[in-house]
Amino acid sequence: MIIIMSVSGGFLVLRRMLRQINFITRNVKEIDEKRLHLRLNLKGKDAISNMAQVFDNMLDKIEASFKKQKQFIQNTSHELNTPLTIIKTKIDVLKQKKSITKKECMETIELVDSEIMRLSKITEELLTLSELEENVNKANLSQINIKRILEKMLKLFKNQISSKNLKLETSFDGDFKILGSKIQIEQVLFNLIDNAVKYSTPRKEIEISLSNDKDNKLLILDITNISEIIKEEDLPYIFDHLYFLIPNITHITTATTNS
DSSP states (O other), X not given: OHHHHHHHHHHHHHHHHHHHHHHHXXXXXXXXXXXXXXXXXXXXXXXXXXXXXXXXXXXXXXXXXXXXXXXXXXXXXHHHHHHHHHHHHHHHHHHHOSOOOHHHHHHHHHHHHHHHHHHHHHHHHHHHHHHHHHTTTOOOOEEEEHHHHHHHHHHXXXXXXXXXXXXXXXXXXXXXXXXXXXXXXXXXXXXXXXXXXXXXXXXXXXXXXXXXXXXXXXXXXXXXXXXXXXXXXXXXXXXXXXXXXXXXXXXXXXXXXXX
């Protein structure tokens, strides 16, 4: 009797496991790049249910990655298309004129040159981004002084800050030396300051500070600017690659690094 009950119980468990496996197999076959939103949603605490939950978590990450990749392609296309559209529009206007003055010709040359430089900068940043992601664990690390690099970058943006009548407030206090890649740190600081200046409302303030945390283990860089571009719903995405912002209001960009 005991043997019969044991066999029956084992058979029921086995049948349930086979049903779960068939369910997983059937549903996994339906999941592709267009249906990444599908989930197994298998409840339970047995091994197969746990495996299904791990699989669902993996799909969450893959779906998020695909969405970011799609957004990145759209934003990159927009960034590349904008200067091309400006150049084409200017040339089309000139083509419709019967005669072109020397001044108009020079203005067009300057505009085309400016937009080509803009395209070059975008492609250079894309290449830099690709290299950083490929060599994330191969960077040449050395002792660098963040304050010196920051002061160097601020000199580069002196004219842009002045042209927008921005008031720059700086506060540097603490130990400014960290272990890092000088080239990558310079790129990060350049991008942060460039965005702060570019998207700041004219005649407003930009505040930049360097300080250590209370345990003197972290060096905290805080860049604050007032903007009419970033909306609250944009905040979770502002550090995504080439995320494009639609004009509206404010915020702060902060970077923290280990000393």
